[in-house]
Amino acid sequence: MSGRLAGKVAVVTGGASGMGRATVERFLAEGAKVVIGDRNADAAAETLAALDAGDRLAFQPTDVAEEADIEALVGLATQRFGRLDVMFNNAGIGGAFGPIGETRVEEWDYSFAVLVRGVFLGMKHAGNVMKAQGEGGVILSTSSIAGMGGGAGPHAYSAAKAAVANLTRAVAGELAHHKIRVNAIAPGAIRTPLFHSGRAEKMEQIAAAKTPWHRLGEGADIAGTALYLASDDGEYVTGQVLVVDGGALALGPDFWGHGPDSLFTRKAGVNHGSTGEATEAREVET
Numbered sequence: 001m002s003g004r005l006a007g008k009v010a011v012v013t014g015g016a017s018g019m020g021r022a023t024v025e026r027f028l029a030e031g032a033k034v035v036i037g038d039r040n041a042d043a044a045a046e047t048l049a050a051l052d053a054g055d056r057l058a059f060q061p062t063d064v065a066e067e068a069d070i071e072a073l074v075g076l077a078t079q080r081f082g083r084l085d086v087m088f089n090n091a092g093i094g095g096a097f098g099p100i101g102e103t104r105v106e107e108w109d110y111s112f113a114v115l116v117r118g119v120f121l122g123m124k125h126a127g128n129v130m131k132a133q134g135e136g137g138v139i140l141s142t143s144s145i146a147g148m149g150g151g152a153g154p155h156a157y158s159a160a161k162a163a164v165a166n167l168t169r170a171v172a173g174e175l176a177h178h179k180i181r182v183n184a185i186a187p188g189a190i191r192t193p194l195f196h197s198g199r200a201e202k203m204e205q206i207a208a209a210k211t212p213w214h215r216l217g218e219g220a221d222i223a224g225t226a227l228y229l230a231s232d233d234g235e236y237v238t239g240q241v242l243v244v245d246g247g248a249l250a251l252g253p254d255f256w257g258h259g260p261d262s263l264f265t266r267k268a269g270v271n272h273g274s275t276g277e278a279t280e281a282r283e284v285e286t
């Protein structure tokens with residue numbers, strides 16, 4: 001099997017759906033052997049049938065919040081395929097939502113158990129296997145642009161995704177001398193079952209309007225980024241949180257609008273501030 005991940009073995013949590021599944025598909029196409037760890041056995045069975053990768057793809061029922069499950073997941077990769085090169089801690093949920101004053105402790109704890117403890121456990125056990133192999137490795141985790149500000153997700157989710165980003169930076173420094181690269185991907189709005197749970201059309205419109213690229217991201221956009229970070233092309237990249245959001249975060253508050261209707265697209269000139277000189281402005285072609 002040829003490809004950019006030929007001979008590599010990868011584990012993808014949350015690989016039965018959404019961007020995890022898209023990444024599994026891409027990794028397989030690039031020659032990897034893959035183990036999916038997911039809580040949804042029905043979705044996993046459907047994914048295994050659809051991807052039709054024979055004995056290069058395996059599934060381990062997994063709750064990423066449970067240490068024994070993560071140990072078994074990593075163990076299946078080494079038992080079935082003989083090694084572990086790439087761990088993608090990607091499984092996730094929306095978690096607790098609603099006003100902070102109404103959030104129950106068990107809702108908060110469940111959110112952090114899946115979104116943060118799950119990533120910690122994946123880093124811990126994959127890192128130990130990779131250290132023992134002595135040939136380096138790659139650990140990826142899914143953060144979010146919701147972890148970089150307050151406006152892109154519920155409070156618990158935002159806090160958890162920020163934790164994933166900083167755990168990534170801290171652990172990257174720790175594992176660098178084992179040649180284990182540790183990076184995270186921070187997606188914007190990606191068209192997956194999770195993003196669409198509830199109000200699909202409305203969410204698509206809002207997200208597309210707030211994204212300079214003017215479309216939702218697709219699972220394949222994340223899969224391509226994961227491939228870059230997992231392959232030798234990413235050899236010198238570690239401790240990074242790579243934003244994949246069609247420019248949404250870069251745009252920031254968007255006070256002036258963007259695209260063809262923005263003031264700054266229709267006019268050019270110079271603003272002299274409070275100097276007493278008038279602003280010079282001219283119409284420009286958009």
Ligand SMILES: NC(=O)c1ccc[n+]([C@@H]2O[C@H](COP(=O)([O-])OP(=O)(O)OC[C@H]3O[C@@H](n4cnc5c(N)ncnc54)[C@H](O)[C@@H]3O)[C@@H](O)[C@H]2O)c1
Pocket residue numbers: 013014015016017018019020037038039040043062063064065090091092093094114142143144145186187188189190191192193194195
């Ligand atoms: N879709 C977006 O717009 C978006 C944006 C930023 C970040 N994310 C993050 O991307 C990751 C993937 O999400 P997605 O959008 O592909 O969602 P998805 O719902 O399509 O897929 C998530 C998968 O994770 C699995 N899962 C959930 N809890 C689990 C657990 N405890 N143990 C094992 N598996 C579990 C689900 O069964 C599912 O198969 C998540 O971490 C999510 O928070 C999504």
